[in-house]
Amino acid sequence: MMNPLIMVKADYRAMRGSAWAVVLLVAFAVAIGVALSAQEKALRTSTTRAAADFDLVIGAAGSATQLVMTTVYLQPEALPLMPGESLKSLGTDPRVKAFAPIAFGDVVRGYPVIGTTLDFVTRWGRYDAPMQGRFFAAENEAVVGHDVAVQLGEEIIPAHGMGSDNSAKGAPSALEATHRHETTRLRVVGRLPATGSPWDKAILVPIESVWETHGFGNGHHQDGRIGAPFDADQVPPLPAIVVKPHRMADAYALRSDYRKSGLMALFPAEILVSLYRNLGDVRDAMLVASMLNGVLILGAVILLIVALFSLRRRRYALLRALGASALYSGAVAWLGAFGLIAAGCLAGLALGWGLTAALSLWLSTQTGLDLHLSPDWTQTLPALLLLLAGSLFAGLPAVMAYRLSLHETLRGE
Amino acid sequence: MGLSGQITDVRLDVTQPNASPLRILDLPHLALGAGEVIGISGPSGSGKTSLLHCLAGLMRPTSGAILWNDRDIAALSPNACDLWRHEHVGLVFQDFQLIPELTVMENMALPQFFSQWRLTEIQKDSLHRQGQQLGLNNLHQRASSLSRGEQQRVAVARSLWHQPDLILADEPTASLDRAHADKVMQALLEHARQHRTTLIVASHDPAVLGLMDRVIGLENGRIATGPAVS
Numbered sequence: 001m002m003n004p005l006i007m008v009k010a011d012y013r014a015m016r017g018s019a020w021a022v023v024l025l026v027a028f029a030v031a032i033g034v035a036l037s038a039q040e041k042a043l044r045t046s047t048t049r050a051a052a053d054f055d056l057v058i059g060a061a062g063s064a065t066q067l068v069m070t071t072v073y074l075q076p077e078a079l080p081l082m083p084g085e086s087l088k089s090l091g092t093d094p095r096v097k098a099f100a101p102i103a104f105g106d107v108v109r110g111y112p113v114i115g116t117t118l119d120f121v122t123r124w125g126r127y128d129a130p131m132q133g134r135f136f137a138a139e140n141e142a143v144v145g146h147d148v149a150v151q152l153g154e155e156i157i158p159a160h161g162m163g164s165d166n167s168a169k170g171a172p173s174a175l176e177a178t179h180r181h182e183t184t185r186l187r188v189v190g191r192l193p194a195t196g197s198p199w200d201k202a203i204l205v206p207i208e209s210v211w212e213t214h215g216f217g218n219g220h221h222q223d224g225r226i227g228a229p230f231d232a233d234q235v236p237p238l239p240a241i242v243v244k245p246h247r248m249a250d251a252y253a254l255r256s257d258y259r260k261s262g263l264m265a266l267f268p269a270e271i272l273v274s275l276y277r278n279l280g281d282v283r284d285a286m287l288v289a290s291m292l293n294g295v296l297i298l299g300a301v302i303l304l305i306v307a308l309f310s311l312r313r314r315r316y317a318l319l320r321a322l323g324a325s326a327l328y329s330g331a332v333a334w335l336g337a338f339g340l341i342a343a344g345c346l347a348g349l350a351l352g353w354g355l356t357a358a359l360s361l362w363l364s365t366q367t368g369l370d371l372h373l374s375p376d377w378t379q380t381l382p383a384l385l386l387l388l389a390g391s392l393f394a395g396l397p398a399v400m401a402y403r404l405s406l407h408e409t410l411r412g413e
Numbered sequence: 414m415g416l417s418g419q420i421t422d423v424r425l426d427v428t429q430p431n432a433s434p435l436r437i438l439d440l441p442h443l444a445l446g447a448g449e450v451i452g453i454s455g456p457s458g459s460g461k462t463s464l465l466h467c468l469a470g471l472m473r474p475t476s477g478a479i480l481w482n483d484r485d486i487a488a489l490s491p492n493a494c495d496l497w498r499h500e501h502v503g504l505v506f507q508d509f510q511l512i513p514e515l516t517v518m519e520n521m522a523l524p525q526f527f528s529q530w531r532l533t534e535i536q537k538d539s540l541h542r543q544g545q546q547l548g549l550n551n552l553h554q555r556a557s558s559l560s561r562g563e564q565q566r567v568a569v570a571r572s573l574w575h576q577p578d579l580i581l582a583d584e585p586t587a588s589l590d591r592a593h594a595d596k597v598m599q600a601l602l603e604h605a606r607q608h609r610t611t612l613i614v615a616s617h618d619p620a621v622l623g624l625m626d627r628v629i630g631l632e633n634g635r636i637a638t639g640p641a642v643s
Contacts, residue, residue, distance in 0.1 A: 003526040010514040318510045321471055322571075323499025324527045326492055407472035410506065411462065 004331040007319065011336045015308055019340055022301050026344020026386065027351050029297040033290040033382035034352025035359070040283040041379075042360055042371040044276055047073075050197030050369055051268040053123050056243040056251050058086065058258050058265045067264070068271040071102055071240040073367065074112055074198040079104075082263055084219070084235025090243060091229050095250035098124055099228070102240040103210040106158035107176060110169035111148050113158045113203045115210030116242075117227045121192070124244045133190030139212060139226060142186040142205045146194035147368075154188045156203070157181065158213060169201060184213045198368030211236055287382075294386050301344075302393045305337045309397040316401040317409035330398035337397050341390030345383040352379070423468070424477040437463050438474070438634040448609035450602065452616060452625035460634035461615035462507065465581045468613065469502055470494040499524060503572030505582035509564045511571075513557035517549055520556050521570045543570050547600055548593065561588040569597050573604050580605065582614045586621055598624055 012019050051072050059067040060080035069075040090099045100120035106113040118135055119125070121143060129135070133152045136143055144150050149169070159176040186205060194200055206226040208218035216236035218225070243265075245251040251267070258265035309316075319329045353373065360371035423443040438460045445451065453461050466472040468479060470486050479486040481497070489497060498504075511520050518540050522532055532540070544552050547566045556567060565588045572580055580601060586594035598621055605612040614621060622628050630637040 001530050002528055003530045006515070006519060006526050007512070010512050013514040314510070315512065318506075318512075319523075319527075320495055321469070321498070321504055321510075322524045322527075323495055323497075323502070324524070325495050325499075328527050407463070407466045410466070410471065410510070 002325075002328050002331070004328060004335055007315075007332040008336045008339060011312065011315070011332070012339075014312070018304065018308055022304055022340040023344040023347060025297050025301055025304075026341055026390070027347035029290070029294040030345050030348025030383045030386060031351035031355060032293065033287060034349055034379045035355040036283055036286045036290060037379045037382075038353060038356040038373060039359055039371075040279055041376075042356065042373055043279065043363075043369075045374070046196060046369040046371045047272055047275070048269075050195070050199075051272060053120075053195075054242050054268045055245060056254055056265055056267060058082070058090075058241045058243060058263060059239060061262050061264045064264060064266050065271050065274075067240060067266070068268045070104065071242065072197075072268050073369070074104075074114070074202060076104075076112070079239035081237035081239055082241075084230075084238055085232045086238070086241060086258075086263065087219075087228075087230045087235050088232035090241065093254070095245055095247075095254055096243055097246045098244040100242045101207050101230075101235075101238050102242060103207050104239060105210065106160060106181065106213065108156045108158055108203055109150070109176070110173060111144075111150070111201055111203050113142075113205055113210070114199075115205055115207035117207060119228070119244075120242060121204050123195075127193060130190035131193045133188075135190055136204070136206055137189075137226075139206050139209045139218065139224065140184075140186055141189045142203050142209075143190040143192055144188055145192055145200040145202045145204070147200040148191075148203060150188055150203070152188050152191060156186050156188060158184055158186065158203075158205075181213045184209065194370070196370030196372075200370075201368045291382065291385075294382060298341075298386060298389055298393070301341065301390070302396065305340070305394070306396060306400070309333065309337075309400055313400070313404055313409050314412065317404050317406045320401075320404065320406050321410060326402045329401045333397035333401040334394050337394035338391050341394065342387060345387045345390075349380060349383050423479050436634055438467065440464070440477075440634075440636060443629070443636070445611060445613075448605065448611060450605050450612045450614075450624070450626045452614050452622040452628040453631060454616065454622055454628055455631035455637065459631040459637075461631055462583055463634070464631065465583055465613065465615055468579070469504055469581050470498055499527060501578045503575070503577035503580040505568050505572045505580070505585045507583040507587065509561075509568040509588075511556040511559075511564055511567055514555065516553050516555055517544065517559070517567050518552035520567050521552070521574050523571060524575055540570075540574065543574055548596060562590065562593050565589055566593065566597060569600060573600065576604075576608060578608075578610055580610055580612045582612070582616075584616055584618075585614060586616065586618055591620075594618070594621070 054072050057067055057071050060082035062080045066077055067079060070077050070079050087101060090096050098119045100117045103115035104112060121135055130143055131146065142156065150156060157180045160179040160181065186209065208226050212218050217234050219230045219235045221231050221234060243254060245254055255265045255267065316329050316333060319332065357373050360373055363369065364371050423440060423445065453464060455461050463472060467474055470489065474487050477487065486494065486497065512523065518537070521540050521544065522536065525532060525536065540552060544550065547570050549563065549566055549570065556564060559567065565585065569585055572582065582601065585601065586597055589597060601612055602624060604610060614625065616622055
C-alpha cells in the first residue's frame with residue numbers, strides 16, 4: 001500500500017507558517033458558526049427550564065415582557081402594582097391548584113430578597129425538604145437559593161432597593177449599609193436545591209416579612225401567621241402572583257379571566273416564544289453572515305493552497321519523475337490540502353464550543369441562568385459543509401499535479 | 414506492464430511549441446547497447462538535459478520513438494510511463510532534487526513509498542550498506558542539514574537503490590570534490606557493470622567522460638562528433 005503521508009508530513013514541515021494560517025482561517029470561520037448556534041440553543045434551553053414552574057403569571061396591566069423578566073428572571077425593574085384583593089379570588093377559585101404572591105424590593109449583599117409563600121418555595125410541593133436545613137416557618141426566617149454565599153444560621157438584614165450598587169454578589173456593600181431595614185432581622189434556616197435559574201441567587205422569605213418590613217402589615221388579621229389563606233383587606237398591592245392551575249384548560253380560562261380590570265395574565269411561554277423568534281431571526285441572520293464568511297474564507301484558503309502548490313510544483317514533478325503514479329502525487333496534493341481544512345474544522349469545533357462555554361459561564365454569572373452546553377450535530381453542520389466543500393476544492397492541487405509538464409517543471413521553467 | 418530490458422534505439426525530434434518553433438533535439442538515430450556506459454558532452458543549452466528527460470519519458474518528443482525492447486516509451490500513456498520509470502529508471506538530477514524535510518534514508522528510499530507503507534528491516538539494512546558505500550554514515554539526519562556534496566551522494570544513492578535497468582545522471586559529480594566524485598562514479602559504474610545496466614551520464618567533467626565506454630557530443634541538439642569510444 002502506498003504511503004503518501006510521508007510526503008504530506010514533509011510538505012507541512014516545509015510550509016509550517018502557511019499551514020497554520022490555513023488551519024486558523026478555517027477554524028475561525030467554523031468557530032463563529034458553532035458558537036452562534038450553540039449559544040442560542042443553550043440560552044433557549046435554560047430560559048425554558050427557568051420558566052418551568054411559572055405556569056401563569058398575573059400582574060398589573062403594563063409590559064408583559066417586563067412582568068416575565070422581573071418575575072421569572074429576577075431582572076431588577078419596578079413593576080406596577082395590582083390590588084391585593086386578587087389573592088382572595090384566586091384563593092377560592094376551584095381551577096387554581098396553588099398560587100403564590102411575589103414581592104421584590106430588598107437586597108442582602110447584592111442578592112435579591114423575594115417575598116413569597118411556602119407553596120412556591122417548595123416549587124408546588126416538588127421539594128419535600130430543602131437541600132440543607134429546613135424551609136422557613138416564621139416571618140423572621142429565610143431560605144437561600146443554591147448559589148447564595150450566605151451560611152445557614154446567619155442573621156441577615158435586608159436593605160432597600162434591588163441591585164443597590166455595583167458590588168459583586170455576596171460582597172458587603174457600603175451603599176446597602178446605608179439603606180438597611182435595621183428592624184428586620186432574618187435567620188437563614190435552609191438552602192434550596194439548584195434550579196438553574198436566577199432564583200438560585202436569591203434569598204426567599206415569607207411575603208409577610210416583606211410587607212411588614214415596608215409597613216404594610218402582614219396580610220392577615222392574625223399577627224405572626226404566614227402563607228395562604230390571606231385576608232384580602234389586609235393584603236397590600238402586589239407586583240406579581242404566580243398561579244399553578246389544575247389543568248391546561250384551567251390555565252387558559254384563568255388567563256382569560258384575569259385579563260381585565262387593570263390586570264394582565266400570561267404564560268411566560270408567550271413571551272419566550274416571541275423572544276425565541278427574535279433570537280432565531282438574529283441567529284439565522286448571523287448564521288447566514290457566518291456562512292458567507294465561511295465561503296469567503298474557503299475561497300481564501302483555496303487560493304492560498306493553490307499558491308502553495310505553485311511554490312511546490314517541482315516537488316510534485318519530482319515524485320512523478322521518480323515513478324510515482326498520478327494517484328500517488330494526486331493523493332499527496334489532495335491529502336495535504338484536505339488535512340489542513342479538516343484540522344481547521346476540528347479546531348474550529350473545539351474553539352467554537354470553548355467560546356460558547358466561556359460565554360455561557362459569563363452569561364451565567366450575569367443572569368443566573370444555567371446555560372448548559374450540549375453539542376449536537378446541527379452545530380457541526382457548518383463545519384461539515386466547509387469540510388465537504390474543502391474536500392472537493394482540495395482536488396484542485398491534485399488535478400494540477402497530474403497536469404504538470406515534468407520536463408519544464410523540473411528545469412524550473 | 415511487462416516491459417523490461419534496455420533502450421535499444423532512439424529517434425528523436427523535439428521542437429519547442431511556441432510562436433517561432435525552436436528545434437531542441439534532432440537525433441535521427443541513436444543506438445544504445447545493453448549495459449553500455451555512455452557519456453554525453455556538450456556546451457550548456459546543447460540539449461543534454463532534454464535528451465536525458467526524453468529517455469526518461471519526462472518529455473515527449475514531437476516525433477520519433479524510444480524503443481525499449483521494441484516498445485515505444487514515447488507512446489506510453491502518462492501512467493504507464495510513470496510505472497515504467499518506477500520499475501526501470503534511476504534518475505540523478507543536476508540540482509539533486511532531494512526533499513529537504515525528509516531524512517537521508519527516506520530520500521534514498523522515496524520511490525519505495527510509492528507502493529509500500531513502510532520500509533522493512535532488510536530494506537533498512539540495505540540502505541545503510543549503500544549509504545556507507547557512498548560515505549553517508551548518518552541516514553537519520555534531515556537532508557536539509559547536508560552539505561551540497563552529501564546531497565549529491567544521496568541523490569545518487571536514491572537512483573541506485575531500487576536497482577534500475579537504466580540510470581540517467583545529469584552532472585552527477587558537479588558539486589563534489591575529486592575524492593567524492595571518484596567515489597560516486599565508482600558506485601555508478603560498479604552498479605552498471607554488476608547489473609548490466611545502461612548508464613548515461615551528462616557531464617562537463619573530462620575525468621568523468623574518460624570513464625565512459627563512449628561519449629556522444631551534442632551541439633544545438635544534434636550529434637556533433639558522432640559516436641566515439643573513449
